[in-house]
Amino acid sequence: MMGGGKGGIVPPYEGLMINGRLPEDPAVFDVKKGERVRLRLVNPSSATTYHLALAGHRLTVTHADGQPVEPVEVDSLLIGMGERYDVVVEATQPGAHTLLARTVEGDAPPARAILRYQGSRQNRPPGGQVPEGLRGGRRLRYADLQSARSLPQPLAEAGAPDRTFDLRLSGGMMMSRGEWFIDGQRYPDADPLEIREGERVRVNMRNMSMMLHPMHLHGHFFRTGGILKDTVLLEPHMGRASFDFIADNPGRWFFHCHNLYHLHAGMAREVRYV
Template sequence: MAPSLPTRSTTDRRTFLRSGTAALAGLAVGGPLLAGCRDADRAAAALPARRPVADGPAREVRLVAGPVEVELAPGRVWRTWGYNGQYPGPEIRVREGERLRVTVENDLPGVGTTVHWHGVPVPNPMDGVPGLTQEPIPPGGRTVYEFEATPSGSYMYHSHQGLQLDRGLLGPLVVEETTPHVEYDREHVLVLDDVLMDAPRPLSELVEDGDGGMGMMGRGGMMGRMRGRDRGQGGGRERGGGMMDGMTGGVVPPYAGLAVNGRLPEAPAEFEVRRGERVRLRLINPGGATTYRVAMGGHRMTVTHTDGRPVEPVTVDRLTIGMGERYDVVVEADNPGVWPLVAATVEGDSAPARAVLRYAGAAGSSLRDGLPEGLQGGRALRYGDLQSVETLPAEGAPDRTFDLRLSGGMMMAPDVWTMGGEAYPDAAPLEVREGERVRVDMSNMSMMLHPMHLHGHFFRTGNVLKDTVQVAPHMGRASFEFVADNPGRWFFHCHNLYHLHAGMAREVRYV
């Protein structure tokens, strides 16, 4: 059943950090049915868009990056940056296999920018990583990104220049299935984001001004609990809490609030449903530094996709979504009323983001108070619950293995984050050859969760395909394997924006 929603050059480390800081300077102002899921031609090796750009007319989209003024709630106006005069940026919606041509114009004040198509295995020159796949689009300039929109799924687009993502340069990208994997009557896209009212600042400045560099004890430790308050407009703050109900620790920016589709919880976005409908929710987290636990009042959620890839349906009361991750869920609209969807930080240190699910005809009903029961008990989604409905690559010995320790946030250097003991862009590339089976093993030596994202590829982790995977803090481990079948120079990094900016990234280079 169709959805009812309408289409709405390598740098050195000093240059890398300088370009990011320069980019900040101008900001100081102001139970579903699945079908056709096991076909052999859906094998993982065939998933990424390796084919030439499709023939025929392209879907033309224009994005203009520039200053915007948006109302997040009555009396709360954010003067920031966005696309096409709005935040989040406009939804881009195309059909699987359609050719997409996006012209990006840079109207930002005095800084370059790029656009990255997060999760879509685009040709390498289209990936939007400054200093790796392209030079930044200069002020007043434009560039064209063109690629085949495949495979289907929930994705996002965002700037990959400096810390620009945390000023609102982001938006949802939906590639609709040619043959839907899930039946539903209505669809809504929910973009979860952390709102930073002032210019984003590197960790080095947050630590210096906020005295927040106690990463040795960090989130979840004694110091994290003692110092879990907002440190004001200038400094960062520490958190306590965890991933998949675990624990984390470290310094984060002084966010003013958490938003769903650009609305703060005091004036939440509302979504209408009708009793008896199957409602598909596309949950997208492009945020700078926040991992959420998501639950819905009065309803359970059936997970059908992760990072755009279809999975066997699994019904849960809550799920955890890290920066860069996406989950599609189906909600059975069988409990009329007005219900909250709540996205709480895993640390529990901020007022949760909220949206409202309102049944048609419930105009006079009041919103149910309190946190959904799913945040206080019930079944939590685990990665081990996820089973791909696509044919996965056969397991076998890898041709190449990388063993990477994720480290940083220590007391003597709280603003340095590394992978394998090296910080980008000075880190040596991870070299692979086309056709190889590559394995990456990661161990987290830090107090903070790290959502690790690989550009240009889907990888197998456990029994599922993803492009972003959370690595739990305090000696947590995660592994994935991928087939090196998309030649180029690809970014691999932590999707905590501030860890990335502080060096937690590597290049995967085909040789």
């Protein structure tokens, strides 16, 4: 069975879940008016990037991939496979509200949970409630984020890299449905990205395909824009991303798309210290 119609084969799912619960029987998070509530968002899905918002509330982003950032208030955010965000919600709106996470690719019904205020007469949000933040407002962009700590030297400086990889991400086209490439190669028939200890390594990526790719590096945090992350989501249709990391953890490390069926179909490389 195929779905999505975005140039790739999207695996079919019975349903999308928050905390292991289907939308018909959602997780309920109880809060009290006046509390500040931290939602720790983790996307462990195999092949689903979510657009997420909470009805009646804004989200203050405080951490990206576990790294502290200057707080940014948004109405919604995208979270790719492997990404993590911590957000703080000010509980000032008694009642019951829908937390909704819509798939960006494919057409599975959204994942859903409920934020319920203690003592509220309203036990369930109105059926079919869609948070305002999924219809408009401010959606988090990486460019909005700045590290709350000074970045480790020498990543703090905008220094020139010792080594640069320019990588095109492609696949999922008519002739190659189900095949995914990094710079024309499919893992395991792919050259390792060879680096040396102590180097500042830059990776520039361009997405030639029609699907999202959350690209994840093992063993290192990298600098992208003003923050440290280990996973960066590339938008389809010529989306770009770049990151720098310091080669300070010798070994053989995996670098791959966190969409697990893209990974399985070749979208990976080894980063190898030589």
